[in-house]
Amino acid sequence: MSTHPQDLEVHLPDRPGALAELGQALGAAGVSLEGGGVVTVGGRAVAHYLVHDGARALAAVTAAGIGAGIGPAAVHDVVLARLDQEVPGQLGTLARRLGDAGVNVLVQYSDHVGNLVLLVADDDAAACRKVVTAWGRRRSPSPGR
The missing domain is CATH 3.30.70.260 (ACT domain)
Structure with a gap:
């Protein structure tokens, strides 16, 4: 498994x-x-x-x-990302960052717990993970919040 x-x-x-x-x-x-x-x-x-x-x-x-x-x-x-569901435009913002990094998203859907599922070409996987990791850090609350 x-x-x-x-x-x-x-x-x-x-x-x-x-x-x-x-x-x-x-x-x-x-x-x-x-x-x-x-x-x-x-x-x-x-x-x-x-x-x-x-x-x-x-x-x-x-x-x-x-x-x-x-x-x-x-x-x-796949690469999983999390969007702020309450904030309009999240998909567009993340997709723009992926596009600017040269990542072509082949398939996008959501899982049952609200994660964005991204399928990209094998050649784009590392760049996709890098963008999504930076995206996740931007979303994470700072310590003490």
Whole structure:
């Protein structure tokens, strides 16, 4: 089991029941979804879900996909950030800092406890973590507050 959450990316056929089959396969394998969703654009459905056991999730999807048209699937490392939910413009401000650092955000969603989940190219991961770390320090109250 991974010590940090990962993104499970799954390509789904654009048909009724595909999401049910994915959810049932993951549930049967004991994989809990911690955030994410599915988007269909131009007849192509792609799911991104935050999971704590990427290897188990990938194995379950791979096994379920045979004959059902589910897949391909992949597991990706993610960067988690925290936004001040009460302050409008937080996403834009953080995204601007990421963009200024040359980080291209490929997928963004939230987990069930309010963290921003960022999936970036492997080449951008270090820069993304640096920006998010600085962002977190800026948000942290100073000692004594």
